[in-house]
Amino acid sequence: MSTVGILASDGSNRQKVVLTATLFMGLAHIIYFRQYLKGAIYALLEVIFIIFIPTIVRRISSLIILGEPQPDLPIMQRDNSMFMLIDGVITIIIIAIFFVIYYLSVKDATHEYHDYCINHGEYKSNRSSFANLLGKAFPVVGLAPSIGLVVFFVLVPLLFSAAVAFTNYASPGHIPPGNTVDWVGSENFTSLFGGSSEWTSAFIRVAIWTLTWATAATVTCYFGGLLMAVVLHESKILIKPFFRTIFILPYAVPAVVSMLVWQNLLNGTFGIINRTLIEIGVMSTPIPWLSDASLVKFVVVAINLWAGFPYFMLLSMGTMTAISADVYEAAKIDGASKFQVFRRISLPLVLYQTMPLIIMSFTHNVNNFGAIFFLTGGGPTAADSTTSGAGATDILVTWIYKLTINLQQYKYAAVIAVLIFVVLAPFAIWNFSRTKSYREGEL
Amino acid sequence: MSKIKNFYRYLNTTIVMIFLCAITFLVIYPLVYTVSGALSPGRTMATLNIVPFANGITFEHYTYLFTTTPYWSWFRNTFVIAISTSAMTILVASMGAYVFSRFRFPVKKQMLMALLVLQIFPSFVGMVAIYVILLRIGGLDTLWGLVLIYVAGNVPYNVWLVKSYMDTIPRALDEAARIDGASHFRTFSTIILPVAKPIITFLAIVSFTAPWMDFIFPKLVLRSADKQTLAIGLFNFVTDRKNEFSNFTAGALLVAIPFVIFFIITQNILVTSMSGSAVKE
Structure with missing residues (x-):
């Protein structure tokens, strides 16, 4: 079945293989290793890429210019900067994917050469190569939907x-398709971080509150849940x-x-809580639960505790019941009191086991849109709200939502989004580096 | 001596009971008024009696929901979205997770890392881009456009979740099947999937429940009146402009009750799966 090939099998032709494979995708597979199918697929990819080069160039240049203002044309025929931006981004990703595949094809060719040398210059039979290809196709097919969706959405x-964080995409002057959008460098960053006093103060206020909120929400829910778990676990109540x-x-x-x-x-005015408190005579004037800028912050944390403690309660209970009975037995024999058992055994074990979830919960709370938006809507208004749109309880994500939907200040929304990303x-990555598969080097 | 001990135990139990009852009161408090609001006459919060159910019980809000508002259409749309999201999520995430768990390939580590980092980003942050993409592929004002967003937004997290679970399945299992000549697809569908059933079930539940109460994306994507979802419809009852608390709670209750029953039944499975991926490490 096998034929002796045209390359030396002592490994000396490695450079030649790399060069041929780099020259045109799949070329090395076809002329050196007789893998016509695989080589043809690779070559086809490159041909398609070359055919599309004019389009790619056009897309990239549109991305750089983002369209010219064309006030004399009807609105729908003007350059749409946003389409240009998104097409440009997609084009860049496609180019990147293409070059990764190119790189992998060269690497694959050297692999083939390696096998070829080991086999003393004999080709693998076509059949095994075809089966190989099918085997290799499965991961590609399996991953394609995930990767495709993740890439595009x-x-x-x-x-x-x-x-967008580096453009002036914002109402009123720069909203496509009516007008175009231009690159402005780091202008938005500077105006948020000190350039414009109103935006800067709004940003600092919201950022500090977001961190305070996320910390307070996580800590209260965690310890609230832990407390309930301990009480339920340790008490001898039948129900x-x-x-x-x-x-x-x-x-x-x-x-x-x-x-x-x-x-x-x-x-404040018609809520059941205030009406009840007044009715039973605890107080005579209604409490502005959601309209007082400082009180409302405690209220959102408290209500979030109401909603969030059960998760940690169930989690801690699960961990507690999972602690081996032997441990308790041993502690009992050594004469430990009930409190000592809890303090020295249950608590540390539960804390250790649930610690990673605290980090997860923290990042979840930084992005906890629902807890803020549906309770307070971000309100009440703060000093800078007329310009920034951010209320006293707005966290960064609800602010992004308002900037996008209500104010159309996409440029600032984008800057904040980038910032959240950089912070989180x-x-x-830290959580990732702690996972078992990472530490054991399985990847 | 034992008398004193008994007394302390009694006192202890009493304090714990009082504490638990106090918490129970706080937990139940808003829920009681939710039910009360749904079944009491009068439309707004202001007319709701401070004593629950004191004004008698009526089903007029349900009559209103089913005759005057398109509640049924909201429900149907949401159900279609939830079912499709769930099915597609299982398909996409389990295949992706299987490949990540069982194959070695170049840039695998970078891809996993990228998924993990992308996972922390709430997908509505990029909503302007998502809007433009849907506009370009004709997905605006369609239910499938919304399904795509939901499935894609959770792929990074779900792939990780399922992969972590599949990593714990012994490789000997699928290697045996491979030696017997089963193809990758057969191994995946007949060996791995059945073993990974718990995590797949969890994934199905979570991805089915999430769309019911999402508000942001339906608002962004859906325009026409006949395509609205439950969350949008219900939210519109209690905006700044009008306050129809009764209609809101009546509609919300119909969704919340099945959720609550379901959660109570499956609480153990849910928590185990939820903590599993993080705690086991």
Whole structure:
């Protein structure tokens, strides 16, 4: 079946293989290794790429210019900067993917050469190579939907956001298709970080509140949940499952529903809570739960505790029941008191086990749109709200939402999005570096 | 001596009971008014009696929901979206996870890392871009456009979740199948998927429940009245302009009750799966 090939099998032709493979994708596979199918697929990719080069060049130059203002044309025929931007981003990604594949094809060719040398210059039979190809196609087919969706609906939007942060895409002057958008360098960053006093103060205020909120929300929910778990676990009450079921309810009710209900209950003028308190004579004037700029911050954290403690309660209970009975037995024999057992055994073990979830919960709370938006809508208004649109309880993500939907200040929304990403990415990477598969070097 | 000990135990139990009852009160409080709001006469929060159910019980809000508002259409749209999202998520995420768990290929580590970093980013942050992309592929004001967003937005997290689970399945299992001559696809569908059922179930549940109450993307994508979802419809009852608290709670209750029952039944499975990927490491 096998024939002796045209390359030396002592490894001396490596450079030749690399050169041929780089010259045209798949060329080395066809002329050296007789892998016609694979080589043809590679070559086809490159041919397609070359055919599209004019389009690619046009897209990239549009990306650089972002369209010329054409006031004399009807609106729909004018250059649409946003289409140009997004097409440009997609084009760049396609170019990147193409070159990664190119690189991999060269690497693949050297692999083939390696095998070829080991086989003393004999070709692998075509059949095994074809089966090989099918085997290799499975991961490609399996991954394609995930990667495709992530690229077009996650990565492109992200890069697009990052790009918008460097443009003047904002109402009123630069909204396509009526007008074009231009690159402005780091102008938006400077005006948010000190250039424009109103935007800067709004940004600092919202950023500080976001961090305060995320920390407070995470800590209260975690320890609230832990406390409930301990009380339920240690107490000898017969109807424990009853309480446990009751305490899960806030977690089971969708956040939109519970937060909007709370918003109505806490309403300053007609809310049930104020009316009840006045009716039973605790006070005579209504408490402005959601309209006082400082009180409302405690209220959102408290209501979030209501909604968030069950998750950590269930989690801690699960961990506690998983602790081996032997450990408790040993502690008992050594004469440890109940409190000592809790302090020295249950608590450290539970803390250790649930610690990674605190980080996850923190990043979740930084992005916890529902807890803020449906409860307070970001309100009440703060000093800079007329310009910035950010209320006293707005966190960065709800602010992004308002900047995008209500104010059409896309440029600032994009800057904030980029910022959240820069701040949160290290947390994610840190969590990643702790995973088992990473530490054991399986990847 | 034992008398004193008994007394302390009694006191202890009493304090714990009082504490638990106090928490129960706080937990139940808004839920009682949700039910009360749905079944009491009067439309707004202001007319709701401070004593739950004190004004009698009526089903007029449900009559209103089903006759005057397109509640049924909201429900149907949301259901279609949720079912499609769930099915597509399972398909996409389980295949991706299988490849990541069982194959070695170039740039795998970089890809996994990228997925992890992308996962922390709430997908609505890029909503302007998503809007433009949907506009270009004709997905605006369609239910499938919304499904695509939901599936794509959760792919990074879900792939990780399922991959972590599949990593714990012994490789010997699928290697045996491979030696017996099963193709990759067969191994995946007949060996791995059945073993990974718990995490697939979890994924199905989570991706089915999430779209019910999402608000941002339906608002961005759906325009026409006959394509609205439940979250949008319900939210519109309690905007700044009008306050129809009763209609809101009546509609919300219909969704919340199945959710609550379901959660209570599956609480153990859910928590185990949820913590599993993080705690096991």
